[in-house]
Amino acid sequence: MDVSPSVPVAQPRRLAExxxxxxxxxxxxxxxxxxxANSLKEMYKYASLPGMVSMAGGIPSPAYFPFETLSATILPYDHLPLDPPRVPGKEKKSLLSWLFGGAxxxxxxxxxxxxxxxxxxISLATSLQYQAATGPPAFPKFLRRYVEEIYKPAYADWDVILDVGATDGFAKVFNMLLELGxxxxxxEWTYPGAMNAYMPYEVNTVALKxxxxxxxxxxxxNVLANWDDSKGRRPRVFYTVPTGQNPTGATMLGDRKKAIYAIASKHDVVIVEDEPYYTLFLGKYQQQGTNATxxxxxxxxxxxxxxxxxxxxxxxxxxPTYLTVDTEGRVIRLDTFSKTSCPGSRLGWITxxxxFVERLTRIAEASTQAPSGFATAMTITMLNTWGWDGYMRWLRGIKAAYKMRRDWMCDALADQFHLEFDDGALNPLVRDTAGLGRGFTAYAKHPTGSAEAKWDEKRGVVSSRGTPLCSFIxxxxxxxxxxxxxxxxxxxxHLLGNDADDVLMGKLWRELAEHLVLFAPGIGFDSKGPHNIGGKGVGYFRISYSIITYEESRSATATFAKVLTKFLRA
Incomplete structure (x- = not known):
């Protein structure tokens, strides 16, 4: 096995340290x-040398490519506002935006x-030609700068390789690391796309609380230290979505990552860090009518x-990412352009x-090869056109846009339900150890003075006498x-026995769908490990706010509140 290091990364930081x-x-x-290694692919790095007369590869002539040019019109990097309105129709524009922006x-x-x-x-003659699995040189150069300045890896000889989106990335990683059984x-809740990639290896999934x-x-x-060898060898790979976790929305901060990394290092575990939502770190939800610290x-x-x-x-x-604390090279990080550009580009990268990068290159040579030349040419040209600072500004606008949509959804829930802080007794996922924000439990909303409501002197709010309907963070x-x-x-x-959770959640999901509100059932994200973690009496929906309009968030939440209240007969 040839595991020779890839080309050294030109990094501005203190490499020697x-x-x-x-x-x-x-x-x-x-x-x-x-x-x-594919011997023909190895020749590509020589074929691109200036002045080389190459007769080694069976490649078509660019003269016969039907595409003479490839053109696109993109939004300006500052198209998305940094301070979008809580309620649509009250947009603000800075003087600079009015004078120079918008084109x-x-x-x-x-x-x-x-x-x-x-x-x-960047040219079509090279972008649409056969390429090395690592992609066109301009793209890794940009990504190395991005990784260095944003993630700041804690060891010197890391590198990047392009993939065909994060789904392709973790499929290749599992292909490299997992043995049958x-x-x-x-x-404990995880992304179904990842499940589809690792389940063919007949893995025993060990769900972590x-x-x-x-x-x-x-x-x-506790799981690793007390592993029962009769179950096979101890797990060596940990798959995780640390930021905006799919489906729970949980985000792991720096101290927790350090603790997890120390455990992985102690027990020699590789961390597969899947991060499609990393730059969509939105910050804590601020309720309407409350002040920020x-x-x-x-x-x-x-x-x-x-x-x-x-x-x-x-x-x-x-x-901070796991790369920030990785001093040993045991982290395999997956990034994608699907949430910051477009999913159809099928473009991402692995750090x-x-x-690991060398072995992943060999896998790519025998499967996807390089990503689409159309996607790489258009994306790197877009990035170069915006420039580094422009791309950072674009990411900030994307973040602000999704923060606005998150706030729409949470505000709509607050308007339709009576919300009270959840101390964790009702929602197993609530445990505010890092200032990430407290969870809420929702009750049917009753007007002040009605028979169903009473004034809570301690909290100074109208408190429902009804039953808890749902909880969320x-x-x-x-x-x-x-x-x-x-x-x-x-x-x-209690009349439905052990199947009560599945029966009732299935019935509620269908009732919502019949009322034209479609949620993703939580059961599809259950990692199906050996531990019954979620507990009885609680079912989950994953609600996506990424694509709906303000009006849809209001109408769908109103429908949900009516259906749920009637369903639980609250």
């Missing part, structure tokens, strides 16, 4: 150890580069600033140690609210 990645080749499975930008990619000797030039550490900040370190340590207000003001100062504040606000990142329905409050719950 950082350690090199440890040898993690013992984690690579038998199948991947047997992969050999779309057009570019054209030619068939041949003006300077054929420039290896970073392995045990795999996963979060979660709270509002993701996996609980003490639980993970001085620290929160300062951060909000900094992030609203245009220019480099605002970009720097945005980067500083992002949670990891030289050994306002997410601090991502695109989802994970809503717990209190099924044990249904009058027929």
């Amino acid at each position: 950082l350690p090199l990645a440890k040898d993690m080749s013992h984690h690579i499975n038998r199948l991947t150890k047997n992969r050999q 779309n930008i057009s570019f054209t990619i030619p068939k041949y580069a003006e300077d054929p000797k420039d290896p970073m030039a 392995d045990s795999l550490l996963v979060e 979660m709270d509002a900040e993701g996996v609980i370190p003490e639980y993970m340590e 001085p620290l929160q207000q300062r951060q909000i003001e900094l992030e609203k600033q245009e220019g480099k100062e605002g970009n720097a504040a945005f980067i500083e606000s992002l949670p 990891s140690s030289p050994i 306002p997410p601090t990142a991502g695109m989802f609210i994970f809503l717990a329905v209190h099924l044990d409050q249904h009058p027929d719950y």
